[in-house]
Amino acid sequence: QVTLRESGPALVKPTQTLTLTCTFSGFSLSTSGMCVSWIRQPPGKALEWLARIDWDDDKYYSTSLKTRLTISKDTSKNQVVLTMTNMDPVDTATYYCARIRNWNDHYMDVWGKGATVTVSS
C-alpha cells in the first residue's frame, strides 16, 4: 500500500523559511521513473503545483516560486523535503506531497493528507 505523509510546522512567521518533509512508504524513489511532487492549496482556493523531484535527482520548480523553493530527497529514509524561503501570509495553505509513478505519466496517483501551514506574526 502506497502512503505519503507531510510533516512540518503549523505556524511560521513572515520572512522565515518553511521546511516540510514528505515521508512515504510502499514505493522507492530509487526506482527508475518514480517522482514526488509538492502541491499547495490556500484556504478556499485552487491547487497550485510547486515542485517535482525524480528518481535520478532531476528537479523542477514552479516558475513563479523558483527562487524560493528547494526540493531534495533522502532515498534511504524514504523522504522528500521542500524548503520555501521568505514566507509571507499569502503562503498560508495546505501543502500536499504526491507520487508520480512514472516521469512520463504526468499525473499524481497517490496524495498525502496534507499539512496546514499558517504564516503569521
Place this chain on the structure above:
Amino acid sequence: QSALTQPASVSGSPGQSITISCTGTNSDVGGYKYVSWYQQHPGKAPKVMIYEVSNRPSGVSNRFSGSKSGNTASLTISGLQVEDEADYYCSSYTSSSTLYVFGTGTKVIVL
C-alpha cells in the same frame, strides 16, 4: 503560466449527467495528452479520477469519463450521485518550465 479555466460551479439532479470544461492553450491542454482530473471532498486530499485525457484509474467508477477537443478538456459525470458532490480540478502538463498547471476548480452541486 496561468491557471486553466473551469466554471465555478455545475449542478445537476441525481441520475443526470453533467460536464465540466477545462480550457487552456496550445502550450498545455491543446498540446499534450497529459490532462488529468481530481476530485476533492471538503477537508480531504485530491483523488485522481481521470488521467491522460480519458483513462480511469483502477477503482474509479465508469460513470466518470474524460475527453478533449482542441484546447478544452471535459469531465463528464453520468448518473450523478450525492457522493459526487465535491470540487473538481483539471490539470495539464505544460511546455513551460512550470511542469504542471491546475484549473481554477469547479464545485459540483447535487440538487
